[in-house]
Amino acid sequence: MASALRLDADPIDYALVALYFVFVLGIGWLARRRVSTSIDFFLSGRSLPAWVTGLAFISANLGAVEIMGMSANGAQYGMPTMHYFWIGAVPAMLFLGIVMMPFYYGSKVRSVPEFMLRRFGPGAHLVNALSFAVAQVLIAGVNLYLLGSILNVLLGWPLWVSVLVAAVIVLSYITLGGLSAAIYNEVLQFFVIVAALLPLTLVGLHKVGGWEGLRVRVIEGPGGVEQLHAWPGTELTGFTSNFLSIVGIVFGLGFVLSFGYWTTNFVEVQRALATHSLSAAQRTPIIGAYPKMFIPFIVVVPGMISAVLVPQIADFKTQLAADPDFTSDVTYNQALLYLMKDALPNGLLGVGLAGLLAAFMAGMAANISAFNTVFSYDLWQTYAVKDRPDHYYLTVGRLATVGATVMAVGTAFIAGNFANMMDYLQTLFSFFNAPLFATFILGMFWKRMTPAAGWIGLVSGTATAITVFVLSKAHVFELSGQGVSFVAAGFAFTVDIVVSVLVNGYTQPKPVAALVGLVYSETPHELRTDPDAATLPWYQRPGLLAGIAFGVVIILNIFIG
DSSP, X not given: OOTTOOOOOOHHHHHHHHHHXXXXXXXXXXXXXXXXXXXXXXXXXXXXXXXHHHHHHHHTTTTTIIIIIHHHHHHHHOGGGGHHHHTTTHHHHHHIIIIIHHHHHHTTOSSHHHHHHHHXXXXXXXXXXXHHHHHHHHHHHHHHHHHHHHHHHHHOOOHHHHHHHHXXXXXXXXXXXXXXXXXXXXXXXXXXXXXXXXXXXXXXXXXXXXXXHHHHHHHHSTTGGGGGOOSSOHHHHOOSSHHHHHHIIIIIIIIIIHHHHHHHOHHHHHHHHTBSSHHHHHHHHXXXXXXXXXXXXXXXXXXXXXXXXXXXXXXXXXXXXXXXXXXXXXXXXXXXHHHHHHHOOTTXXXXXXXXXXXHHHHHHHHHHHHHHHIIIIIIIIIIISOSOOHHHHHHHHHHHHHHHHHHHHHHHHHHTTOSSHHHHHHHHHHHHHHHHHHHHHHHHHOTXXXXXXXXXXXXXXXXXXXHHHHHHHTTSSXXXXXXXXXXXXXXXXXXXXXXXXXXXXXXXXXXXXXGTTTSGXXXXXXXXXXXXXXXXXXXXXXXXXHHHHXXXXXXXXXXXX
């Protein structure tokens, strides 16, 4: 973090941040009273209402990916960043709620890897569980690094001290209250984040002369008028061809990366599994889709403002446009912090800081709570120590929380090597989520898909994504922006499909009777629907809510994108 970046906080700002921490730890302490079994700790006893899990679903994603990563993307690329929301999130969230949630919730699995175990057996299960656990520690490190960075610029502490303090705070409330503590804190954090970013956006727009003033400044700067239009997004993808850029966005981001992330990522699915009924589980991602559509207006737009209003970010962008190898202590990841420093008065600055802390804690807590579930159920209970009393696995879960936090401290500094955090995160998603989605789709809709094809295809897809990344780093091919991640995801998905189909021809599928609840064609309609669905009021019907959300996101793409 650049030494010049220090936030001029007053006692009122520190008081607001301290008050926020009191609430966070208090929620963890109160949630502790509800934890008596492993299901209470890992899945909140499957008892939470849909509006709570829906807000937690979206708040769990409001970590470094959304706040610093997307504001960095906004500063660097402008309006094409909207694709991560309107193309790269909402359609997949609706698909998860309508199509996939009945299988996850109806089969009563405790995790996504456990679904893989039932469908494909131990081979695919072990690959998925291990890769997921590694990914969560790496992504938790991103959130922890940025959380520590906030304490660094606020208090002037060394970054390593800030990272350790931030880790202890998150560790405290997750260890105390498990998933319930994480989810209720995520609901609080959602409102704190909005309360922080909405005033920042409005103040920033006022300082830059409103939307028209922002348009003029963006057109005059590096990237020009293209940064005011989402399509074709050539700067974002790195493709010079408009057609290839659109294909990369729609297929690489909108289909493979997006569906791979939202439909198979246990961090998100875990929130829906904590609900009290199938229809509530379906509504969880659908409810989350509504705020998701409008979050870019308070995340991406501030990044764009920072790139034209803040001298340090504007100069960095200009220098980088002239020389792609230019390096500086300033990075796009700091766009939001610099804007807060320049635009927010004391008092509002404290709210802004609390909002950023809330975002990174929500993201890290989501990663850690998902990790401890997969480690305890899918790795430890399945392969290491079986058939022990429930309390034993509750203790394992708490110890896994400590272990994951320690590892996240170690991985936090990897994130500091990337000028734009989204580059790092999209790379991880192409490794882990894209091939997993291919395996899931084949397994869920093709009853002939065999267990051997499941794990061999998954390994092949992951290896392909890593190979594409290594080749790009070796300069075998060149793509700017985040095009490498889109290409890696596309190749990983395709190779997984091809290898799975080839292996499938030489291996034996499971008996049809063993596929009930796991494969669409073999699962009776009554097992895929909530028995009380017909009695629900219209505003609680997943299909109707999803249809409205899909219509709104199409309108946003047409009239703003």
